[in-house]
Amino acid sequence: MSSSTSTPPSSVSLYDARPFFEKALLFGVQNDIISRQKLDAICTEAPKGMVQIARYFGSEFLRPELEKAKDRMVNLVSLCLENASGGDLRQAAELLRDHSFLSRSKAGSDMLKALIAMPQNSHFGMHEDTGFTDEHIPQLAKWTLRNLADYSAELAKRQQVAQVIDAAIWMADQMGLDTSELQDAGKDAEAVIRTALLAMASGRTEMPDWVAFDKMMAALRKKYGAPKASSGGSTKTTGKTSLSAIALTLPKNLPEHFKPVVQEVRKSVLADLPKIFASTLTNRKLFDQTPAFMGRYFWLEDALSEVDHHDRSASDGWNKATGGHTDDSSLLTLFLCVAAQATPKTLLTEKAAAALIRKIRKTGLKPDLAQQYILAHAPEQYQSDYTRIWTDFVDEAQKVLQSDFDYALNDALTLLRRECNVS
Numbered sequence: 001m002s003s004s005t006s007t008p009p010s011s012v013s014l015y016d017a018r019p020f021f022e023k024a025l026l027f028g029v030q031n032d033i034i035s036r037q038k039l040d041a042i043c044t045e046a047p048k049g050m051v052q053i054a055r056y057f058g059s060e061f062l063r064p065e066l067e068k069a070k071d072r073m074v075n076l077v078s079l080c081l082e083n084a085s086g087g088d089l090r091q092a093a094e095l096l097r098d099h100s101f102l103s104r105s106k107a108g109s110d111m112l113k114a115l116i117a118m119p120q121n122s123h124f125g126m127h128e129d130t131g132f133t134d135e136h137i138p139q140l141a142k143w144t145l146r147n148l149a150d151y152s153a154e155l156a157k158r159q160q161v162a163q164v165i166d167a168a169i170w171m172a173d174q175m176g177l178d179t180s181e182l183q184d185a186g187k188d189a190e191a192v193i194r195t196a197l198l199a200m201a202s203g204r205t206e207m208p209d210w211v212a213f214d215k216m217m218a219a220l221r222k223k224y225g226a227p228k229a230s231s232g233g234s235t236k237t238t239g240k241t242s243l244s245a246i247a248l249t250l251p252k253n254l255p256e257h258f259k260p261v262v263q264e265v266r267k268s269v270l271a272d273l274p275k276i277f278a279s280t281l282t283n284r285k286l287f288d289q290t291p292a293f294m295g296r297y298f299w300l301e302d303a304l305s306e307v308d309h310h311d312r313s314a315s316d317g318w319n320k321a322t323g324g325h326t327d328d329s330s331l332l333t334l335f336l337c338v339a340a341q342a343t344p345k346t347l348l349t350e351k352a353a354a355a356l357i358r359k360i361r362k363t364g365l366k367p368d369l370a371q372q373y374i375l376a377h378a379p380e381q382y383q384s385d386y387t388r389i390w391t392d393f394v395d396e397a398q399k400v401l402q403s404d405f406d407y408a409l410n411d412a413l414t415l416l417r418r419e420c421n422v423s
Contacts, residue, residue, distance in 0.1 A: 028093030125186025
């Protein structure tokens with residue numbers, strides 16, 4: 001008697017290359033989710049959508065463009081359905097049943113436009129928050145033919161970049177620096193976070209300019225055993241305090257969703273510190289001229305602060321501040337920046353003028369600072385005239401600049417255009 005052993009059939013996995021839209025549509029028809037009337041509606045809408053897409057990316061009069069438009073439209077609907085349903089065919093079929101075909105195509109397009117408008121890197125100077133524009137259309141053309149896996153991978157990368165940028169903006173705001181100033185500085189978001197962490201650990205409440213950054217790092221290098229910088233390369237280490245004693249902690253009020261990002265940047269600072277403390281280079285050479293550290297940390301460019309720091313003559317400092325301009329508008333612009341505790345300038349863009357007004361309304365205007373500045377830096381023979389010009393301006397302008405009722409800044413901007421240098 002022969003015995004036979006039953007063997008279960010092998011499991012074969014087949015790759016289904018059909019667009020997700022096609023799979024969802026077929027599932028819906030087979031399971032009575034999508035009616036004949038809905039199929040007819042899709043057949044009516046699809047040609048209209050093809051023509052619109054062909055026109056948007058090229059020409060609706062060329063057959064190859066229409067063929068590509070068909071592929072784009074099917075892919076856009078597939079992206080929308082697969083993303084919204086998580087790959088569940090029943091949910092996708094129900095979405096097709098409950099919404100028009102063209103609305104799912106538009107939803108897919110909106111997904112891609114939002115993705116493309118997101119920052120690709122964390123450099124403040126390389127991303128303007130302007131949303132999707134016509135300049136992005138060539139990128140959109142490529143993405144309309146990409147699958148959900150590509151979209152999801154790119155979205156994850158860009159969300160991470162956006163998170164770093166938002167965390168840097170939050171950290172800077174805690175130290176009195178707004179977004180427009182970060183964009184003007186044009187540095188990496190990670191550099192802003194690194195410096196903010198060090199500044200907070202050093203007990204500072206404002207983002208440093210170069211002079212303050214230099215002093216801060218010199219104090220840290222001295223306290224935590226940094227070797228003294230010397231031209232001959234010899235070192236002298238104090239070694240009094242352990243590096244682990246640095247209180248490089250996250251801000252207590254840091255929002256929860258920023259903590260992973262800031263924690264990663266904190267690790268990079270802790271990895272940098274032994275190299276910083278071991279270096280015999282001056283801070284300027286180390287942070288501004290060494291490839292490994294160039295752009296890695298952030299400081300505000302403040303030429304006037306550096307002028308004072310190097311004890312240059314008052315006349316040289318004044319000429320540097322004014323750029324040789326002696327007209328009332330240039331001087332008032334300079335004095336207003338000083339009184340607002342902003343970077344001194346004799347010419348403001350519209351964007352910078354608006355940012356200055358917002359800063360004044362947030363942190364106040366201190367007219368005495370400008371008067372002290374005049375007495376400390378202006379040529380003696382002109383100090384009384386400059387003081388009078390400034391006092392007359394403040395008497396008229398202060399209420400307008402600090403008004404709680406000028407929400408759109410219209411009155412304040414009109415005032416600055418008339419009295420100051422705004423281009």
